[in-house]
Amino acid sequence: MPEMPEVEIVRRGLMSQIQGRKITNVEIRYQNLITGDVSQFIDMVTGSVIEDIGRRAKFLLIHLDNGFTIISHLRMEGKYRVSSDPSMIDKHSHAIFTLDNGQKLIYNDVRKFGRMQLWRTSDLIDNRSIAKLGPEPLSTEFTFDNLKSRILRHRRDIKTVLLDQSVMSGLGNIYVDEVLWNALIHPETKANHLSDEDIKNILKYSNEEMKMGIAEGGSTVRSYLDSTGHAGHMQDFLHVYGKEGTPCSRCGNNIEKIKVGGRGTHFCPHCQVVK
């Protein structure tokens, strides 16, 4: 499911729903959900208060009042849901946090790809997953010079490079296709062949797409729902993702779908030409 905008929507939802709540009980039904020692995770989280919820790229950071943070990644289909309705719990509910107001924070994940781990809040920057992340759109570090030097280091296809979270972070398979369509760049263009103009466009449209994705509540193309169970609307504004065989909204040529770096890739063969 989630790229940066979807994770941000989940973060905002959780902030209004569970910030300040005490976690009175923790149940982990799928042991591999937790990276590290499961019983230690349960011990440390039980009885703590949720102080704040942050985000770095696609990682949710649930800050507890005991100096620890739950680093949570939803991967493909992870979902949080806050509810007191027991029917919200099913065979795909892998973690259940009982809160002091009687509600439960339920983590659902059909494909079981998502992961959580506990990390000392003051040492978050040392976490391997967090440490390697490149700058994300809408942040102060996301500048032309920084992005240019990071992209030009690579000779892989630009699509693959933009999906590499150590180059820049936040984009996933949907938004990267949209950014490249907006920027008029063919997804198989070699990264080190890009012009300053191309880099400027990647910067500009990454910011725009992330901003719009957040404003529209995220993209729901398969299964994404926020923590209140609502779908997003960004899917109504996509130009290429999932549009194969339909006319490009800019030039009228049919959108094509190919494989780039093993990922389904949508682009307009007329607007986006390899240089």
Next chain:
DNA sequence: GTTGATGTTGGATG
């Protein structure tokens, strides 16, 4: 029934 694809990341292998 079988095969392939699905908003991701990280580990193994050259």
Next chain:
DNA sequence: GCATCCAACATCAA
């Protein structure tokens, strides 16, 4: 270090 391949898993469509 860099690039590529595959695994983790369940479901749905062709």
